[in-house]
Amino acid sequence: MFNTNKKTAKLYAEIIQQLYYRGQLSCSELSLLTDKSIPLVIKAVNHLTEAGFVVEQGYAPSSGGRRPLIYSVKHDRLYIVTVAMDQLSTRIGIIDLLNNYVSPVELSSLRLKDNPEALSSLTGLIANHIERSGLDKEKIIGIGIGMPGFVNVNDGINYTYLDAGDKSLTQYIEDIIGLPVYIDNDSSLIALSELKFGVAKSIKDVMVINIGWGIGLGMIINGKIFRGENGFAGEFSHIPITEDGALSTCGKQGCLETEASLLAVAKKAIEGIKHGQVS
Template sequence: MYFQNNDTLQMIYWNSKVQNNLTGIDKKKFLTKKRIIKYLYRHGSLSGTDIAQAFNLSSPTTHSYINELIEEKLVESRGKGESIGGRRPNIYGLVKNSVYLLGIDLGRKRVSVALYNNELQNISGTKTRKIKLGNDLGLIDDICAFSSEVIHEIGISKEKILGVGINIPGLVDSDSGISFTYLSSTDKSLQHTFEDKLNLPVYIENDSKARALAEWRLGLASHSKNALVIQLDWGVGMGMILNGKLYKGNSGLAGEFSHILIEEDGELCICGKCGCLETIASGMAMVKQATLELKNNAKSVLHRFVTDTESQISPEDIVNAAREGDQFAINLINNMGQKLGKGISYLLQILNPELIILGGTVSRANEYLLTPIKQSLLTYCIPKLREDTRLMVSELGKDAGVLGAISVVLERSIYTR
């Protein structure tokens, strides 16, 4: 039930095998102490009385559990609190670096991994490797090996990791841990496959929904009950916070904004339909258009990424060129923004959100993207609905993906009892 680390003993609270091997009073005690750890994670510093009331425990039992958690180097005393009529209460909180979260952000062309401590500090830095996301199950082993390298470099025991959050594009049923679009050709759910290989609790979520959670818990949507988070990378994704909760829909697949019809008889989409938003207003669509025009001798600094036989342009290259004043790149983003704005007008008129946050690589174009979106909204959206919605660019930066992944762990394991 314990592991040895730097001459201290710590309970393996996140190992399901340990929990499943306990029975009776031992299991009840184990689960209660585990809930106390989560409660302190969620609320920060609390008195023994606060903890006793939260779990309907007697004062002696509460202090016995707290003393054991202190001995296990998970909880620490933080001095005395303010008196409310009697003696000043003892205050407790989690020891720094006693609990960790691992975030894995899967994109179509790269994977990013980061380890966060219980104060939400990125202690490993965000490590990134190129991948090609598809249904090659060998990629799962590569991702697990890469994640284990990150953990090993920090030098912590895996037993101190509360959970692993994994974001992945496409259709994802997070309740069952199944990915229907990528890494789906397996007899087990993707969640269980990763859990078996990492030997850690794993939580799978669609990448855009995960980023919506990050914005709601840690970002611009922290004070909003109704916010939409639109992710603009190679593709287009959306997560929705509605009535103060992450909205998933009946089958857990809500938010497929990229596959609404924008152009009748338009280009064939990867979903099998024609004229979807993603075919004309995504990083992938911009790259395709840029490659075509550059091969026809359009004037741009992006020429260095294109040869007669191949193109190595990325959405980030286009955004960087625009920010350097390249008119060709600016026009590409302007064209994307106008079409994206038409799609966003549908969202405003159906959902009436108070806030829309743009994230992902293309959102870093800032006003080059925001201005055409707003112009398009002037044309396609009812004025009152447009005026009542704020349009902002995410401030989570390049770590938004891994922050989304750890937000999934927090949502599923810390913010639920």
């Protein structure tokens, strides 16, 4: 994206990231947030402005001294492909840097459990959505995917669903689509969204419970997403609550998710109807 050395490109990316999360900032504020000198930040911001990634937004309100210029990202310069998955369906959209959708969100049925074709189907859905959007692929930063299961963020692997064979899940999709791919557990991403854009922006310690077809927990501790030593902290859906319950995807019996999730409720309803119970 940036035709420069890695060190400078990293600073450019950090500046864009801070503006994306925080809206409008001055060079002195960006200097503090990136831990770089003000002259270096001013030079980087000037380059990003000339390249069309950043725009001036006028002067900040007066605080007694000289009013600084404030900057924001140019919202239609870069785009992000967003993918939200649950056990039965997948939603795909594309947003600009103000989090506005620039393509209609597509909802597709995609069962994850016991579906060896799920990964190839997911990749095809994403590729088709990007093609139909008509956007220049060079303007797309990457693809972010939230999904249920035990997700290793660093290695790009989901140990519960979407087996990619001898490749990582992220590498499999990247090789086909040609864009960077990032995956994370869906509940952790909900917590991250609240931390960056929602009610948790000014709160240090937060627990976010995600109840749907499955049950998940995202945790914010001391203002950061908490993943634990093995990266799977927060999977309280696999806490056993009964000794003789249904077999869970984690290999244990009677987990909370197998007894209280929407999938469990639907399964019990189907069994009840088969046995003549009135719905």
